[in-house]
Amino acid sequence: MPLLLVLVFLNIAGFSLILPLLPFYGHAFGAGPFAIACLFAAYSLGNIAGEIFWGRRSDLTGRRPVLVLTTACAAVTYIAFAFSQNLETALVLRVVGGFFGGTLGVVQGVIADITPPRDRAKVMGFFGAAFNFGFAVGPAIGGLLASPEQGLAGFHLPIFAAAALAAGASLWAWQFLAETRQPGPARTPPRYGEAVSFVSTSPLLWRLLLISWCGIAIFASTEAIFGLWTERAFGWTTHEVGLTFLAVGGVGLLVQTLGIGPLVKRFGEAKVIVGGLILLCAAVGLQPVFHAPVATVCLMALMMAGHSLAFPNAGALISRNTPPERQGSVMGLSMASNASSRIIAPPLFGLVFGLSADAPFLLGAVIIVLVVPVALAVVKLTAPRPATA
Known part of the structure; x- marks a missing residue:
């Protein structure tokens, strides 16, 4: 398991290394807020296709060769991205990169292959920790290595670093990762039509999917406009954003690693979701109120805390309240829904940013306020029913 977590860390560090660069990279092409937000959304577009394709491919050929191939191809894509000659090429390469990066389902398949059901929650916690550690380290490296004042050439070094991390992940998987599944029949593709029908008739599940869609949309959109907003508000560059x-x-x-377990044990998943949404709403809504760099960093950290509390618990409730025979289709629908929020929302918030720099934050806070009553209904729906005599 530690060998797999190293692979997750390297992969996510390479992916997230690019994030603080994108607003400034887009500027180098003369892109506006909408086009820059599309650079974020394009990766998620490729991700949807990748998760479906590579998940089934790993059933046919095994997990290890898929992870070796996709991370190697991601490294090549990063290098091509560094030498993009125009915004259109950069957008296409972001989609391609997202396709080769759509392997989190494969990693989760490895975990399912080697972990008894009773231990999976704990192991998924380790997976989340490796993911967040990579997400912490990657942007810092990218921000510090970039030199936007040099134009497009100033982004070559951090993008090459992302390519090196992806190549390192490929070599690590090839050298150290053992195969956990023998080649066999591919999983049945998620039946989204059946899943939609099932979820729409469940008062609990459709609310959970709505909460996840809105919250992830706000988080992804804030991430997309953050560099633009701080550049305008404080004159920040990739260094400060990273x-x-x-x-x-x-x-x-x-x-x-430390907070979510005790809180769920004390209050239950549904109440933790409500608390996470409140933190997320406060962090987003207060961002344009406190125009100070320290406050901005603290509020972004608070936003991540709310996100980390709310949405893993929403996913856990979806899984726990779905019968075994529908797990694949409903969880597939959930992943597709979350990915669609990362595709649709950032460009829309980019358009709103073009009208007013502070407006996206206020819009995000309003949306979360409207979602909180939905989460309170989830609390009621999941509350233990009193025993009848």
């Missing part, structure tokens, strides 16, 4: 992401990822790591 260090902020370091703080954000560190908070996510602490919440995942």
Whole structure:
């Protein structure tokens, strides 16, 4: 298991290393807020196709060759991205990169292959910690290595670093990762039509999917416009944005490893979801109120804390309240729904940013306020029913 967690760390560090660069990289092409937000959304578009394709491919050929191949191809894609000659090429390469990065389902398949059901929650916690550690380290490296004042050439070094991390992940998987599944029949593709029908008739499940969609949309959109907003508000560059992401990822790591377990044990998943949404709403809504760099970093960290509390618990409730024969289709629908929020929302928030720099934060806070009553209904739906005589 530690060998797999190293692979997760390397992969996520390479992916997240690019994030604080994208607003400034887009500027180098003369892109506006909408086009820059599309650079974020394009990766998720490729991710949807990748998760479906590589998950089934790993059933046919085994997990290890898929992880070796996809991380190696991701490294090549990063290098091509560094030498993009125009915004259109950069967008296409972000989609391709997302396709080769769509392997979290494969990693979760490895965990399912080697972990008894009773231990999976604990192991998924380790997986989340490795993910957040990579998300903390990657942006800091990217922000510190970039030199936006040099134009496109100033982004070559951090993007090459992302390629090196992806290549390192490929070599690590090839050298140290053992195969956990013998080649065999591919899993049946998720039947989204059946899943939609099932979820729409469940008062609990459709609310959980709505909460996840809205919350992840706000988080992804804030992430997309953050560099633009801080550049305008404080004159920040990739350095400051990267260090902020370091703080954000560190908070996510602490919440995942130390906070979420005791809170769920004390209050239950549904109430923790409500608390996470309240933190998320406060962090987003107060961002334009406190125009100070320290406050901005603290509020972004608070946003990650709320995100880390709310949405893993929403996923856990979805899984626990879905019968075994529908797990694949419903969880597939959940992943597709979450990915669609990361595709649709950032460009829309980019358009709103073009009208007013503070408006996306206020819009995000309003959306979360509207979602909180939905989460309170989830608390009622999951509350233990009194025993009848």
